[in-house]
Amino acid sequence: MPHVALRLWDKPAGIEDLPEFAAVSEELQVFAETLARPYCGSTAGFGTASWFGEHASHIRSQALIALRNGGGTIGMIALGSEDMQRFYADMGTLYLERLGEMVSAALARVTKSVL
Template sequence: MKSDEVAHYLQDNPQFFEEHSELMANMVIPHPHGGRTISITERQMLALRDKNKQLESKMGELLQFGEENDGISEKMHRLAVGMIAAGSFQAVLHTLNFHLRDDFAVPHLAVRLWDRPADTDELPEFAQVSQELQAFAETLAQPYCGSTSGFETSSWFGEASPHVRSQALIAMRNGGGTIGMIAMGSEDVERFYAGMGTIYLERLGEMASAALARVLR
């Protein structure tokens, strides 16, 4: 019999060791962390101890993730309150910049809106954006995270642009249509990376979209 067949047999026939109880006293197996042999009872105790250590480690990770998520949720709440209180276009931009810089440690932020209201001054937020990038924003089902290479957004960060190595791009929508984009940049290539979680970035985009649409209405 092969080893897996023996394992299946013992799983399917737990009464085997009742019928052959003398085997329990005589069986010896290798120690998992050394060359000596130990009894099956000792081996079971070691296996349980190792499993407990793994469970403790996993529990520690889950607690850490929970604490981190609680912290992010508090920061998002503060940002939301600030956005609601902002009564003008400049106030919304200031609130967004302040919270992302101070609470989330995002070093570079740029906002672009496709349509400039007639009674607003020439502001960088209404600078020309290519049709290709607008079309790309339309296709974003979730925020893009990754390199700045090949994106015109790499020039949005002013003097820091040559040093920005990773970015997050969030499409802003109002009533289903895309009205603009938020770009967040970092010199750290691992700050925004492909495959990272984007749920909080999505919520950020929704809050900013609603706030900007309200003050520009």
């Protein structure tokens, strides 16, 4: 996957200027909290296209995966594709769910020492 972006809600002191800790709208944080499974589809209306930097204008579809620690959402991974049909509403999300679980577990281990 050539386009991947990570955003985390909590900002540890000293590294808050990294793109991973850029501000995320409260609306998008609430959306992430309500995701029962990864969102797959258009980039329109989410404000996540800018997460892909200089490639933003080329992203046509995306998968948004909520990252959770315990019960709360701590961030989100966005996978972007230039192919409009790469991520679509009716696609299976099992592997995307597993990816979210693995990244969440890894972040939980790392952030214990940072936060």
